Amino acid sequence: MDLLRFITAGSVDDGKSTLIGRLLYDSKSVFQDQLDAIERAGQVNGEINLALLTDGLKAEREQGITIDIAYKYFSTPKRKFIIADAPGHVQYTRNMVTGASNSDLAIILIDARKGVIEQTYRHSYIVSLLRIPYVVVCINKMDLVDFSETRFEEIKNQYTEFAKDLGLESIEFIPISALRGDNVVDPSTDMGWWKGNTLLGYLEEVEILSDEKKHQPRFPVQYVIRPQTNEHHDYRGYAGQIRSGSFKKGDQITVLPSGLKSKIKSIDTFAGSIDEAHAPMSVTILLEDDIDISRGDMIVPANEEPSVSQELEADICWMDAKSLLPGNKYLLRQTTGSVKSAVKEISFRIETQTHEKKSADQLSLNEIGRIKIKTAKPIAYDPYAHNRGTGSFVLVDEGTNNTVGAGMLI
Structure with a gap:
């Protein structure tokens, strides 16, 4: 299965932690002892307080807000997921940037009662700045506006208008109620007008292009391997993780920033030599020429230099x-x-x-x-x-x- 990393963002009390809790709960990704613990902690409007599944810090539980980035992991039969729950307060913008830096997709929550507000602009701008290619705008708390299709369309049009200048590649809108579970994992019975996907359905189906497909080959050198043993007396390998693209045995390469050129002699892994390696594999590359290469240098194709x-x-x-x-x-x-x-x-x-x-x-x-x-x-x-x-x-x-x-x- 492939892996999808996504971040949730929104203003304070928009329901980010509750949404993640609902995803975990309805997808059967919560252990029984965790459920027992949050049930003992009390309920919200007659529902289990699912936000406690992510608001793990004592200060967060006391204040009812998310301060730090909370990471959660779950999987379905179709895909594995890593969720980053970002803080909503302005003073924790740096925490959101940290959580969003490795995300493939962003979920931006909007309270159906409030519509697009200042934090919506802020978080959407950060998403565009960090070049997160896919955005899902979840208009939450639809139960508090009587599941109004008119209100959903108003907010959708409002967000679409201001997002024109952000350069976001793909925006999906989904009306939900995280507290009740409407359109999160299961379709809502109170929004018959909604013919689109549920949130989890979209997350399972959206196609995320890997770095191998999107970017030119890049191999930053992390370590130079020189065993200097009788068996490997002349071995000189350059170890690291391929950041993007793929490399093949025999490829003409350039080493940067020196600009020296050579050819890939072999590609070694723990399991043995291979003819081709791609991101995000960790490998050791051997070159046909002895070149002065050290940590921080980058190996790239000779005709695709940065x-x-x-x-x-x-x-x-x-x-x-x-x-x-x-x-x-x-x-x-x-x-x-x-x-x-x-x-x-x-x-x-x-x-x-x-x-x-x-x-x-x-x-x-x-x-x-x-x-x-x-x-x-x-x-x-x-x-x-x-x-x-x-x-x-x-x-x-x-x-x-x-x-x-x-x-x-x-």
Whole structure:
């Protein structure tokens, strides 16, 4: 079975945790002792409080909100799933960016009573910024608006209008009641007008293209293997995980950032040598020529090379209480490499509700903006819009070793 990673996002009390709890409960993915525990914790409007299946932190249970990203795993006969339940508050924007960075699909919840609000704009913008290709807009709490088709269409039209400028590839709308279970796993008996799919039905059927199909081949080197034993005296292999695409024995390749060229001699795995490997396999590549290659270098096809530069431009979500200022120095970590860097300029700050670009001399916690960076040595990368694996990076404060920013290269 293939794997679908998705994130749920929405404003506070839109029902994200309840929705995930309903998915787990109705798909029979909850253990009996978990059910017994949440039943003892009490009910909400006569229904089991399924939000407790994801709101695991004590502070979340006390406040009734999700603070950190909560990950849950479940499967059906058709597909395996990893769910990231994102916080709804503005001050936890960085947590949503973290959870969305590896997601193939985003579920955005809208309260049928409130419609599209500020957090809907914010979360939708982040989804578009992170290039999540598929979006499901679940209009929740339909039971509180008498399962009105008219209200559903109003919100659908409102969201569609503002989403035109976001560049989202695919948007699906589904009316649901997470608390009651309408159109989550089972079709609703109170919305006879709805002829579309249930949420789980859509999640099982949506086709997610793998990196192997979408992107050019990229192999960041993680480790150089030199056994130097009598049996493998001259063995020199370059180990790592293929980020995208596929490599074959005999392929002409280029090593970046040096630009040296060679040919793949063999591809080794724990089970033995193979003729072809593809993302996301972890392999060891041997070349026909002895080339100086180290951790952080990238092996790519000779005719499909990415950009190589020390001058970078990127969108960044700032994650530290200490503001980002021009001139600040950080360790930039991208794929398997690390390089010292300095922020040259803050081009603008982005108002995520209105998409306006405003001049800024600093970026504060949870703000998103565009910056220019200079690195101590060249790095190989693809624009994030073309390859999320090689176009993303984090900035690390060398003094505290804290991750202070998550970026997407332009």
